[in-house]
Amino acid sequence: MMRVVALPKAIMAGLAGAAVMEVYSLIGSKVGLSSIDFVRQLSASAFVNSPVLANAIAIAVHLSIGVCWAVFYAFFFWGRLRVRPVVQGLIFAIIPASLAIVVVYPELALMRHQVDLVQLDIPSYFAALSLSTIVSLLVGHALFGATVGAIYRKPVGYAADDQPSKPAARQPKHYRSKRADGRTGFMFATGIECSYPTIDGGRWRRDEMDSTGHYKLWQHDFELAREIGITHIRYGPPLHLIFRGPGQYEWDYCDPQMEGLRDYGPEPIVDLCHFGVPSWLGNFQNSDIATALAEYAGAFAERYPWVRFYTPCNEMYVCARMSALDGIWNEQLRDEGAYARAAWNLANASILMSDEILKRRPDAIFINSESSEFYQPCCPDPHVQEAARAANERRFLPLDLIYAHKLSDPMHKLLVDQGIAQDDIDRLAARAVPRRSILGVDYYEWNERLIDRNCKPLALGELFGWYVIADQYYRRYQRTMMHTETNKMDADGAPRWLWRQWHNVQLLRRAGVPLVGFTWYSLTDQIDWSLAMSEALGIVYPVGLFDLNREARTVGLAYKHLIDLYRDQPDFSDCRALKEVMG
């Protein structure tokens, strides 16, 4: 599956396109233009003794053909060209128009013969085609294409104030193995991709759980995770759908899934805020999000008291950068100060959320996942060196805040310049970080970047590798660690990447770093991550252990192989570092 297709939209586009084409034919024939009426052509081919039936069937066939072409457009064509949707539709129309001219129209002429068998040669086959017929076919199909292009757009996501259908009800299935509470083995994890930022100035909501079909297939997804041998699953209930306002919660959006996880696992690592906030909270520039999200975290911990692992705010640095520095999500700003405000608000939210959870579950474990990044200057040019230094300091800001690490002078100044009170900065710096905090370090092949001569970052690929980059984070924060995300967009190369990441994990463990888990992210393919979800195109990003049909990818088999190989090894069946955190 290459695209996520919004079938209702495609069907509507196809019906409308065929109808417009038919109206054009009718108007054309009324005003004396030579126009091809496919309904008339079709009705003249069969059931000629029953005109009503022939017309009805011909209309149905023509509309169906319109729908087929529109769905074909949605699967293969939509979003491939960087032009307006109407123009995409127009260009696409060349395909059905060509087939109509070369195959369908001459065949329709053949079908109107009174005999069952004819002797054909090329001139007789194309005899029915004249220049005016060809022009008419081209115009009709152009109208069809433009209509389909105009109607079929944004196949994924929904208007920010809308709500998708609620998750499927839990089917009564009983599995042999129940979820094991208090398991201290190494965490072999995956995740359900759950990002929900807004784009288009906050008007359009991306919702990866909706786009990947998880709301419908959640029970099957958990079954697949268990089949692979996954022990822990990073799971982010849709904050924007559940938290409807102060004191208002729609738990229906996660009750069935949470019950499934509670009973049969895998053990969830609950991700409370993943790149977005509910529309009523605006965006990450709003300083009220910290207290609001703290209220939500408290309510969540109260409703699901059995949950022990939490990620209060996922990848705060990435969230702040994409929202306030790169101008892609949520507030869509491109400003260093806005980045600092977003990072501050996210860090504050993370801290207050942790506090609220700890009030309900004093032994809660926090896995603070962050993207591990590194910027390498390309040359000794002072501007390049300075740009790399600034980028390297910026990446640490949210973690410095939540782990009470001393801020670098430029980052400290940046916060003060944004009006953050010195007392508040001091309060965070003096805070006792919860003992059960695990530093989650995510790593992808674009995380190492070269600052080029124009001070622009270029993806370096795996230059130093996760071992080196993660070690930088360990040295800075001295926390128990977990590899919390990795994947690769290459179905064939993914097993290689998986095993190489795994060897990095082992080497870091052997070097004495307390490492408690590894994560292939995510269970299924994702949508539009090749363009950071900046546009609602519905392109499948094939990084999952399973594709969106829930068919295993090679990396799914490789991960199962890996888990089966290591799960029962003494170092992994009983993970000392995890035991220490849990104790």
Next chain:
Amino acid sequence: MATFLSAHGYDPGPTQRPLIAGAIAGILATAPAVPILIWFRSLKVEAQILNLSTLLTLAIGWVAMAFAGAIYSRVFGRAANNVHGGWLFGMAFGFALWAAGAVLVLPIVSHGRAPAGPAALGVAASLLVWGLATGILLPFVHHPLHENLKKASRDAQVGPGAAAGKQQHVRDLRQRSNG
């Protein structure tokens, strides 16, 4: 389209058995297509064109559609297993078979003799119905034929050696650099 399919897993999944699943789906999908061929007299006309008996034409056609189903399943790979989109891929393939086979190849091999009238309509309709049925049936036929995940995951190709990717053993590389 080929590159696009390729980037997203053009190849069938590692646990899939596309050829056998496609052949079975192709055989099953021929069942609803045959009455259309008979109703429109297309079968008789095709037998006449091929100089064969109706029964033999039907038998050959059924075998051909098994092959066509296998080709469809192999060519469309993972996409053919999509419950929502399979019908469309199947119909597109049926249309291609009609355009390539019935409209182009059949007249060429039969020295220009081609079905016309209702018989021509029947050929087109039967192939579209066959494609639709194949597309719809394939995911359901394929599902029980999948190789077990546990067994498939034991394959050495997805084991620790995958870390080296398709690189050769160090000795091979050394020999090559020396050579």
